Amino acid sequence: MAGIGKSLRPDFPILDQKIGGNSLVYLDNAATSQKPRVVIESLANFYSIANSNVHRSVHTLAERATDLYERARERVADFIGASDPSEIIFVRNTTEAINVVAYAFARPRLAPGDEIVVAILNHHSNLVPWQQVAAQTGAKLRAIPLTRGLRLDMRAAASIIGPGTKIVAITHKSNVTGTIVDVAALAHMARQVGAAVVIDAAQSVPHLPVDVSQLDCDFLAFSGHKMAGPMGIGVLYGRRELLEEMPPFMTGGEMVREVELENATWNDVPLKFEAGTPNVAGAVALATAIDYLSAIGMRSIADHEKALAAAAWDRLEEIDGIQCVKPTDGSNGIVSFCMTDVHPHDVATILDSEGVAVRAGHHCAQPLHKALGVPATVRASFYLYNDHDDVERLASALRAARQFFHKRGGSSRNPVSDSTR
Amino acid sequence: MSDRLNDIYPETLREHYENPRNYRVLEGATSEALAMNPVCGDEVKVYLKANKEKVSEVTFQGHLCAISLASASLMSEAVRDRTPQEVAITSRDFEAMMRGSDSIALGDLDALRSIRAYRVRIRCALLPWEALRKACQVLV
Numbered sequence: 001m002a003g004i005g006k007s008l009r010p011d012f013p014i015l016d017q018k019i020g021g022n023s024l025v026y027l028d029n030a031a032t033s034q035k036p037r038v039v040i041e042s043l044a045n046f047y048s049i050a051n052s053n054v055h056r057s058v059h060t061l062a063e064r065a066t067d068l069y070e071r072a073r074e075r076v077a078d079f080i081g082a083s084d085p086s087e088i089i090f091v092r093n094t095t096e097a098i099n100v101v102a103y104a105f106a107r108p109r110l111a112p113g114d115e116i117v118v119a120i121l122n123h124h125s126n127l128v129p130w131q132q133v134a135a136q137t138g139a140k141l142r143a144i145p146l147t148r149g150l151r152l153d154m155r156a157a158a159s160i161i162g163p164g165t166k167i168v169a170i171t172h173k174s175n176v177t178g179t180i181v182d183v184a185a186l187a188h189m190a191r192q193v194g195a196a197v198v199i200d201a202a203q204s205v206p207h208l209p210v211d212v213s214q215l216d217c218d219f220l221a222f223s224g225h226k227m228a229g230p231m232g233i234g235v236l237y238g239r240r241e242l243l244e245e246m247p248p249f250m251t252g253g254e255m256v257r258e259v260e261l262e263n264a265t266w267n268d269v270p271l272k273f274e275a276g277t278p279n280v281a282g283a284v285a286l287a288t289a290i291d292y293l294s295a296i297g298m299r300s301i302a303d304h305e306k307a308l309a310a311a312a313w314d315r316l317e318e319i320d321g322i323q324c325v326k327p328t329d330g331s332n333g334i335v336s337f338c339m340t341d342v343h344p345h346d347v348a349t350i351l352d353s354e355g356v357a358v359r360a361g362h363h364c365a366q367p368l369h370k371a372l373g374v375p376a377t378v379r380a381s382f383y384l385y386n387d388h389d390d391v392e393r394l395a396s397a398l399r400a401a402r403q404f405f406h407k408r409g410g411s412s413r414n415p416v417s418d419s420t421r
Numbered sequence: 422m423s424d425r426l427n428d429i430y431p432e433t434l435r436e437h438y439e440n441p442r443n444y445r446v447l448e449g450a451t452s453e454a455l456a457m458n459p460v461c462g463d464e465v466k467v468y469l470k471a472n473k474e475k476v477s478e479v480t481f482q483g484h485l486c487a488i489s490l491a492s493a494s495l496m497s498e499a500v501r502d503r504t505p506q507e508v509a510i511t512s513r514d515f516e517a518m519m520r521g522s523d524s525i526a527l528g529d530l531d532a533l534r535s536i537r538a539y540r541v542r543i544r545c546a547l548l549p550w551e552a553l554r555k556a557c558q559v560l561v
């Protein structure tokens with residue numbers, strides 16, 4: 001096994017810098033990951049030796065670019081266990097991928113009274129598009145709640161998913177709690193009622209082994225930038241039969257077969273869904289990122305993050321007045337918490353002054369925060385280049401935060417649920 | 422304590438955060454308004470006792486970070502016993518200061534100048550002022 005943790009730091013040029021005099025500890029990986037040198041070079045290489053448009057010209061560079069682009073598609077398919085590379089559509093990000101499904105798959109199919117099942121833990125990008133579909137088609141939105149242990153309530157899911165369900169759109173791994181959803185079990189429920197399963201894998205594909213054939217989902221979305229790849233490239237996996245039945249999401253060049261003045265016929269999948277010049281360099285660099293992650297091993301990455309998060313929980317529990325948002329299924333690389341009497345944004349600002357980058361806010365999951373009973377949390381999220389030293393730096397920065405605002409005593413002036421409304 | 426932290430949270434700001442002035446619901450308020458920060462879900466309600474001649478009392482309550490809370494506390498002192506026109510001018514000047522202007526001195530409110538270096542936190546400082554402006558709308 002290749003090394004993991006600190007030994008990978010030199011691969012990531014951005015980590016070699018000081019923030020306010022302290023070496024950078026980057027714990028905002030759930031927002032976006034850093035990129036290894038090979039990925040940065042892959043982008044530069046593409047533009048240096050292969051840049052050309054794809055699927056259009058016949059010269060050597062065009063061949064080269066098209067070949068690299070299609071090989072990137074094959075690499076992605078292989079990485080997530082899709083047997084057919086044409087089931088891989090390159091998009092900009094998870095959000096766009098889910099919108100493709102919402103607009104091109106769901107909208108034409110849903111009728112008033114049909115049900116779209118989402119989960120309280122969904123990210124806004126796997127919620128708001130469904131609200132739009134519901135508003136436009138008259139379908140109803142239903143949400144699977146969490147258990148007290150912050151896991152998806154599978155018993156509630158079994159009663160919510162029923163004959164009226166047409167779409168089950170769930171986040172595989174929560175970007176706030178790290179909760180991992182049993183997608184295969186949900187897919188089994190969905191199959192029995194003929195509903196399609198749409199999985200937001202933005203936090204799972206970068207951090208765990210994911211195999212679409214085992215999950216048995218119909219669609220799966222993820223972003224390159226959260227998995228050591230560049231920004232601006234993302235993936236929609238779709239079951240081939242469904243992609244073939246769907247109308248295109250956007251229309252224009254590249255996605256057509258034949259165009260007359262008054263009408264056009266569509267290209268085959270996946271090109272039908274890739275209107276206009278795609279992000280070829282991004283796709284190629286994403287394949288490089290996948291090679292990089294695969295050399296370390298997704299299982300090792302998942303185990304490493306789990307160990308770091310478990311250590312972080314232990315350290316956090318030693319600090320006065322930290323409330324952990326910890327699911328009972330353990331610590332899947334994400335540690336979210338609140339500090340009594342100190343606002344999450346102030347915690348994040350104080351941590352930043354110690355060189356520790358975390359995120360504070362509702363993390364695009366307001367319904368989840370409402371269910372948790374807090375408006376916002378602080379989130380530390382780990383990746384393969386983090387190490388136990390980073391956990392210690394987090395803990396000591398949190399102690400500094402505790403000290404900085406220590407005078408305020410026990411009576412909370414900012415009760416979590418107050419009477420201002 | 423790191424110097425950097427003292428730059429971000431200077432003494433006056435911390436003092437107001439730890440002992441906010443006028444943090445309460447105002448009985449018999451003549452107007453009130455809410456402002457929310459969509460980024461973090463923070464919210465503040467500002468209460469006024471005021472007529473067309475004078476804003477005689479300003480209080481606030483809400484769920485706020487240190488910067489919003491200190492800003493609200495400083496605001497509640499800076500604008501009381503002023504005419505609605507004076508309140509509007511202070512409010513405009515404060516916003517101009519937070520957006521970069523150095524041409525106006527605002528007394529204790531100047532403590533919030535340090536926040537300007539942190540682009541994403543500027544709106545924390547402005548949040549209570551948004552509520553104040555809304556609450557004042559009925560006066561002019």
Ligand SMILES: Cc1ncc(COP(=O)(O)O)c(C=O)c1O
Nearest residue numbers: 093094095123125175200202223
């Ligand atoms: C669970 C989850 N879904 C969706 C997204 C949206 O990803 P993107 O902004 O790349 O579209 C994110 C990240 O922001 C996420 O964490």
